[in-house]
Amino acid sequence: MDHDLYLSRIAEFVRLLSQEGLSVGTKEAEDACRALELTGFTERESVKAVLRTICAKSQAECSAFDRLFDAFFVSSEQKLANLKKAMEDQQELEKRRAEAAEELKKHSFLNADDDFIGGYAALPEEEKDRLRKFINKFRDNAERNPKLYEGFIRSVFMKSIMEQQLMMEDADLGVQETDPDLGLLFRDISQINDAEMPRAVAMIQRISRQINGELSARKNKSSSAGALDIKRTIRKGLETGGSLIRLKYKRKRPKHRRLVLLCDVSGSMIQFSEFALRFIKSMSDVSESSRVFLFSEETAEVDPFALQDMDQFVSYVRRTGLYGKGTDLGSALDRICAVKPPVLDQKTTLLIISDAKTVRLEDAQKSVIRAASLAGEIIWMNPIPQRKWEHLRSVRTMSVLCKMVPCSTLSELARECRKLALG
């Protein structure tokens, strides 16, 4: 292949990497071309190694890079095979869309547009059967009174289509998991199974140690840098005949933060709450003087000694009688607001650990507003991935009322706990 063409292909490839979220730009493209001029273009693996060295900046980026490189720089045979497969896939998709359009046309009240038809066509056959049964059940009603039923039936269809799309996104994320530790760090917490728990816990301990280390380093630094403490320096200088040999610096007064944790321990949330509490309890500065409340349908304040052994957390929750129940955030917040002497004040940060799925949503909103007026700040750690928030009414509503942060993976959870600890 022509030399200039190669270079232009590399520029295109760097642009593709950038579009896929890798932090590359003109500098990388220039470096890649310079390096390839030097090492040559003849061996595919060598070109790959050169470009990876320059363009990928982490293990996760290396995985993404390899995937994109293999897709971009393909042999002519592979290209032909890919093209053939893409055409077959496209034909299959068109066929399914046509069938779906034909089927949905029968139900005029569904107002099926292109997106709707496309979404329905992608559904697995068993889901389509379920929807067919559902629509048959309500067809007479819908035809008799379309205004009353069309919105309802359409919403059931849309829910199925949306869930399918989210599942496809999750499956796509799973494909990229090549390194076990890295995978665990970036995987949805709800997907971490029992066998992986010890590794996850070890990872949390390691990250917490690091955060504690950074905290102590900050404290140490404040004693040897910053503004000079004239009084202490002169006093110390008296030991050396008035010469100010040893300088003393002003110490920053430690900022005491009071934290109130409200953890959702209903069935789906218990694992996430356990992880979040492990992080928070192992960060000495944050956990000091913090109070922890657990809630599902009812609320209970946790005895601080009960959380000393986090391995016993699930059994502790079972003993409190909160495990396996529904979620009532509103009453939990009301309970905290009503505690005497008051738990919340302007020096307190209220940390809510919940997926925002609750009964009596309107009441819960009012309670959040009330708690926000009492507490200095509310931070909401939500285990639902941020890309799904817009589809969930409760999350959309609550995220407007307080600072909601996505914590769907251990990596995100660690990042937020770090922010919390380091301020």
Added chain:
Amino acid sequence: MIIDPKELKQKLDEAGYIYDETLITTLVVSLALGRPLLIEGAAGVGKTEVAKVMAYALGRELVRLQCYEGLDESKSIYEWNYQKQLLSIQVGMGQSQPQSKTELTKSVFSEEYLLERPLLKSIRSEKPVVLLIDEIDKADEEFEAFLLEMLSELQLTIPEIGTVKAKSTPFVVLTSNRTRPLSEALRRRCAYLFINYPDIEKEVAIIKAKMPNVSDRLALAVAQAVHDLRENDNIMKKPSIAETLDWIAALEALGVPDLTPEAAGLTAGFILKNEEDIAQLDTGCGCAGHTHADGTPCEGHVHADGTPCEGHDGHHCHHHHN
């Protein structure tokens, strides 16, 4: 600096460092582009060693900066010798014709009073050096910010003196165990290499390179066992290459010609470094937990308690070949 890959391979061979093509390409590219090389990977996979062998291969001095929590510019770049400055001022005050304020300031903030730390040393050196910034993930984020100027512009700023430009270009190697994420800004300035645990063949080659007297059979058995341990999800602290070498050395010291379960049990402390992992070794099955490449369960090994294994399927094992 441009280096011929063949020449580099020859030098690494001489240094007894086992490499693959990716490593060679990465080193050649980062040297050619004058980019710092950021190496990530688990502890004990040979990241620091890369800097050492590069110093040997390039015939340069190795300047090492070990990072730790709280490392700041006074420990890594420069520090004024305050006590010496103070004494100098006091001596000057006692003289009949004391220096003017400007002269005094100029004299006490001169190179005579400058304590050079590794980063400054590496760029002020007349001859180019290899600068190893080890375990950068242990330093604070603020320290990364100090590094940026040096890595991208090859210069450092000392407020009292001004900008110190590099007299020679050091080859910078940064290593990280990934205990915290590094900043995007730092990553962007570096070429990147991830070193994974070696496969069995490479580990055998490392063992033979470092300990030529070890029998092929023992080297292979140990490499296989270590590989199984690393694959085992129940083992919390995965053994590093250094621990593999320690283990072999321990077995050699005991005069053990082959890796029997008894020998493995006796020397477990050299390869596994916590009680839970060693307990796994005691309670688990023998090396037969894995399946062979053809899909058949392994039947050729012995349990830790000495009973022969009848084969397992579907899970990894952390024990050793008989």
